[in-house]
């Protein structure tokens with residue numbers, strides 16, 4: 001099935017996954033149930049996976065014709081903050097949405113049966129809020145053979161239409 005058609009046909013389950021991940025909200029380095037949820041979906045789609053002993057990060061891959069890798073990355077952790085008078089993990093930064101987007105991209109491409117030109121890698125990163133998870137994933141080989149790396153982050157101040165994304169380097173630039 002065409003990947004776009006897959007997304008259109010799975011809108012309900014995509015939105016359910018977003019709500020499921022939203023309710024699982026876990027703080028940095030404790031993303032156990034979030035990771036389990038994502039792993040289960042990827043496993044059911046027959047996507048090859050790599051997990052780690054010391055954290056809940058995931059690397060999923062759809063092999064391509066070449067060994068070059070194009071990677072898409074999402075973060076999984078939530079912030080701990082007061083919500084209605086209760087201090088708890090809360091997905092106010094949108095990492096539940098990011099994980100959903102990257103998960104369904106992987107599922108859509110896997111279901112299409114497309115053999116991509118380059119290997120596609122889907123990185124689910126722990127502990128973004130602490131600024132530590134990216135380094136951990138790099139140390140664990142997440143960027144091996146990567147020629148292009150795409151990250152995704154919602155940004156309500158620059159809302160874009162449905163099915164559109166806006167390129168931005170602002171979050172990846174070192175401070176001047």
Ligand SMILES: [Zn+2]
Pocket residue numbers: 075093094095128153
């Ligand atoms: Zn964030």
